[in-house]
Amino acid sequence: MPLRTRLQPGGSDPLAELVERAKLGDGDALGQIVQRTQQWVYNLGYRILRNRQEAEDLAQEVYVRVWRALPGFRGDSKFTTWLHSIATHASLNRLRSLRRESVAWADSDEMLEHLLDSQQGSESEPYVESQDKEFIWQQVDRLPRKYALVLTLFYQHELSYQEITEVLGLPLGTVKAQLNRARLALADCLREANAE
Amino acid sequence: MSDNHPRQVLAEYVASGEQDRVLGEHWQHVRDCPICQRDLQRLRRVEVALRQWPMVSVPAMLNERLLAAARLPRSLEENYPRWTIWLPAVTVVIAIALALLLAPASLHVALNAPPQAAEPSLSFFALDREAGLALWIGMCVALAGIGVTMGLADSRMPDREDLDVLRTRASRAVEHAWRVATHSR
Ligand SMILES: [Zn+2]
Numbered sequence: 001m002p003l004r005t006r007l008q009p010g011g012s013d014p015l016a017e018l019v020e021r022a023k024l025g026d027g028d029a030l031g032q033i034v035q036r037t038q039q040w041v042y043n044l045g046y047r048i049l050r051n052r053q054e055a056e057d058l059a060q061e062v063y064v065r066v067w068r069a070l071p072g073f074r075g076d077s078k079f080t081t082w083l084h085s086i087a088t089h090a091s092l093n094r095l096r097s098l099r100r101e102s103v104a105w106a107d108s109d110e111m112l113e114h115l116l117d118s119q120q121g122s123e124s125e126p127y128v129e130s131q132d133k134e135f136i137w138q139q140v141d142r143l144p145r146k147y148a149l150v151l152t153l154f155y156q157h158e159l160s161y162q163e164i165t166e167v168l169g170l171p172l173g174t175v176k177a178q179l180n181r182a183r184l185a186l187a188d189c190l191r192e193a194n195a196e
Numbered sequence: 197m198s199d200n201h202p203r204q205v206l207a208e209y210v211a212s213g214e215q216d217r218v219l220g221e222h223w224q225h226v227r228d229c230p231i232c233q234r235d236l237q238r239l240r241r242v243e244v245a246l247r248q249w250p251m252v253s254v255p256a257m258l259n260e261r262l263l264a265a266a267r268l269p270r271s272l273e274e275n276y277p278r279w280t281i282w283l284p285a286v287t288v289v290i291a292i293a294l295a296l297l298l299a300p301a302s303l304h305v306a307l308n309a310p311p312q313a314a315e316p317s318l319s320f321f322a323l324d325r326e327a328g329l330a331l332w333i334g335m336c337v338a339l340a341g342i343g344v345t346m347g348l349a350d351s352r353m354p355d356r357e358d359l360d361v362l363r364t365r366a367s368r369a370v371e372h373a374w375r376v377a378t379h380s381r
Contacts, residue, residue: 030266038262043251056258063265136245155246180207183246187207187238
């Protein structure tokens with residue numbers, strides 16, 4: 001699948017030519033950009049909003065924003081990084097407006113500990129070691145959004161650390177620390193599950 | 197439990213593909229510590245799972261919907277910027293008109309106050325109540341109009357029915373305010 005190819009940090013932007021054509025009003029280029037990037041936008045929206053319909057609406061909103069802002073896009077960063085940035089901020093804004101959950105950007109391990117506590121004796125599926133992967137994937141959806149977000153950008157969208165710092169506007173150390181905390185939280189989920 | 201065990205380093209170590217240099221000074225502890233070894237095993241399972249974590253599949257109709265969204269900007273160029281220009285302009289004109297219509301005499305008096313007046317004449321407090329009220333109403337109308345316009349312009353969903361309703365209501369509210377202002381004299 002072409003979308004699973006890790007974006008090359010610092011490399012040339014594979015969409016640069018299409019973007020230039022799209023800026024000149026080339027409808028075919030727009031269509032190709034949508035075709036090649038929609039899964040990132042939809043997946044990111046889904047990981048943050050955790051709802052398919054919301055993720056669809058969000059994807060539409062993101063592309064409308066992108067087309068409106070495209071004439072001002074100078075290519076200082078890669079188009080995909082810029083797109084991820086718009087999609088991330090739109091998703092988080094949507095999440096806030098839905099008031100399903102407040103997103104604390106400050107490091108908040110209390111949130112994480114609270115989450116892990118609440119999992120004990122909860123209604124989660126009985127753990128079977130052979131279902132390791134599915135179990136871990138499910139647990140990601142139970143992590144605070146900021147951890148699910150960095151995991152999504154790193155593992156699913158295969159962005160580099162540098163690109164993630166640009167998308168989130170966070171220092172490299174913070175991004176790495178969040179990724180590590182997310183990994184440890186998932187390891188703790190395994191420990192809890194094995195202890196049951 | 198993490199106080200004595202370098203858990204962050206363990207996570208980094210596994211993610212790095214288990215490069216020993218990542219463990220650094222913790223290498224011996226990790227090798228000998230059963231707790232760290234169990235943590236390592238779990239982190240390896242997490243890493244394997246995350247590296248195979250699939251994205252959610254895109255709904256069948258999403259592509260068409262997004263392409264339709266891609267075609268929107270052209271119609272936006274034609275419809276929306278006009279809104280964003282004329283609505284604030286109209287509200288500012290209404291605001292000025294309200295101020296002038298409701299209190300022309302007071303303004304005139306205030307602007308032409310004799311220079312020997314004890315207080316500087318062109319202050320807000322020098323105007324009488326009617327003029328102050330007029331200015332206040334005018335400012336409110338202008339701010340409300342600009343606010344509504346910015347809200348509409350900022351919206352990225354111009355094909356939504358509720359926005360059309362909002363637009364209609366905004367127009368009616370402006371008309372109503374205009375009628376009230378012109379009949380109140
Ligand atoms: Zn240890």
